[in-house]
Amino acid sequence: MNKYTPSATSKHVKTPELEMHYHEAGQGEPVIVLHGGGPGASGWANFHRNIDALAQHYRLYVLDQPNFGKSGSVIIREPRSQFQARVVRDVMDALGIPKAHFLGNSMGGATSINVALDYPDRVGKMILVSPGGGGRSIFSAYPYEHTKVIRQVAANPTPEGMRRLMELVVYDSTFLTDAFLAERTKDGLHQAHREAARQSSTEDRDLMAELHRVRARTLLIWGREDRAVPLDVGIRMFAALSDCRMHVFSQCSHWPQFEHADAFNRLALDFLGNA
Secondary structure: OOOOOHHHHEEEEEOOOOEEEEEEEOOOOEEEEEOOOOOOOOHHHHHOOOHHHHHOOOEEEEEOOOOOOOOOOOOOOOOHHHHHHHHHHHHHHHHOOOOEEEEEEOHHHHHHHHHHHHOHHHEEEEEEEOOOOOOOOOOOOOOOHHHHHHHHHHHOOOHHHHHHHHHHHOOOOOOOOHHHHHHHHHHHOOHHHHHHHHHOOOOOOOOOOOHHHOOOOEEEEEEOOOOOOOHHHHHHHHHHOOOEEEEEEOOOOOOHHHHOHHHHHHHHHHHHHHO
């Protein structure tokens, strides 16, 4: 049984632009945890297999990003990851966190990189798990199948569509129960989030052009069979980051923290504590 539960760790904080929801767990140096951007995503849903292990050594702040989970809905008029980084900084200000380590998956990785670029003094180490923002694969035609399915499910969340999406996110889909898919689909039907996202800018920041400016020591973690952000994107990011190491899991797609949770947790703790 998990030590921490969603209800016991659930908290809200107001920032200048919107109200943010997060889960707080553990003691020690702060770690900001940021989920990816698939329909129905949230901090707890994406990282619940990691919270108990990491919270034994660190104080975790597992955020729901804007337009996700229990955080507020907002129309974004600028590059999304740059806006999200500013909101994260505001959350840190509101909670009195001068500096934190970052753990971000997919969209959350892109947000983390933006914090490191725009507010470098607020970032300790970064663990980036298949982060967005690294441009397109040179081996896989774009839009990737995952990208197309995300668009379809975002427009019309159904259990069938959600199953197809999650089968692309993980290598082994045997855990995809009807109950899991129903819960994820329900979260993806949040009307205010969907409407805000529909009206928001789709502009992207070119992070690859700026990665050389990142000062934070970084661990990149990727799945060899990632069908959302292909591995060759990660290799280019590894080459561009000045202080970086990289770990690749085989038999793994876009959710290493979920599919290889025990090994992932050991890897993350070793990096944060020793690397």
